[in-house]
Amino acid sequence: MPRYALLIEYDGAPFHGWQRQSTLPSVQGTIEQALARLEPDLPSIATAGRTDAGVHALGQVATVDMARDWDPFRLSEALNHHVRPAPVSILRAVRVAGDFHARFSAIERRYLFRLLQRRAPPALEREKVWQVRQRLDLQAMRDGARHLLGRHDFTTFRSSICQADSPVRTLDRLEVTALARPDGTEFRFDVRARSFLHNQVRSFVGTLERVGAGAWSPEDVRTALEARDRAACGPVSPPGGLYLAGVGYPQDPFA
Structure with a gap:
């Protein structure tokens, strides 16, 4: 066949x-x-x-x-x-x-998360972005993200119903960028790894949003990671801002 x-x-x-x-x-x-x-x-x-x-x-x-x-x-x-x-x-x-x-x-999965910071709720991008009202510190989120890179036990950042055999994963990329918009600022999270745990990316973004808002320090991300305890995670971001951006293979079948 x-x-x-x-x-x-x-x-x-x-x-x-x-x-x-x-x-x-x-x-x-x-x-x-x-x-x-x-x-x-x-x-x-x-x-x-x-x-x-x-x-x-x-x-x-x-x-x-x-x-x-x-x-x-x-x-x-x-x-x-x-x-x-x-x-x-x-x-x-x-x-x-x-x-x-x-x-x-597959040897890589790539995810994109879109977070929109503005006062008014999105009418045209409802369920396409996560909208927050408070200002966010880009550099603080970048500093917090660095603690997550590499090979770790990500128990803190996976769902309690995750069925993966092991919580250990290698995070290859977690880059946060900001795009100025007439109505506010869009923050984009580019996340890449061979494989992910259930709710891992949304847990990352929800935690880093707390860092950007000043409720957490960047060092608190490392403390949460090392706790290996789901209760230590920040809030999980909603699904609407998350996109499976692409999948990598040794040879791209679509090239």
Whole structure:
């Protein structure tokens, strides 16, 4: 059976996460229903990472085995037709080797979190950014983020329902930048690692927001990390500002 990789963009707001659910809308379920219009009885698709309810994707990757030998462009066009009107877009479909797997072949996941500091609530970007009203100190957040880089036990920064076998992960990048806007300032958190724990990125951002607001010092982030205690974490940021920005592979199938 020919295998295809799909590069997927979606608005996570109307979905209860990526993973297929029996009664609730999901991104996986939406794409699989579209695939079933093309070929019945297909196996389920595999994904690089299961996003939570309300989390978006700019570059999610999934793999699927088809019975027919589809032209990749026609496959993407057909899927985009059948997923309508759901806010899901197949950016590209490519034929890949049979041993390529969206999850197990990945060597990096990249996340983007958008935090908007302004007084008025966002009307056009509701559920696309996390809006806070107080001013934030960019340098303080950068100083706090440095304590999280590298290989650590991230028990403090993972959900209590996380099913990962180990809380140890290596965080390769956590860069905070600020973009001036006419209505305020947008802070962007670029986070990269081979793999992440459940709610890890949102826990990072919620904690660093407290640093930016002056409620925590940058050193408090290190203290929380070393506590290895979920109770030591700052508040978890809401899902609407989080985007799965991309997935890295030894050889990019979409290049």
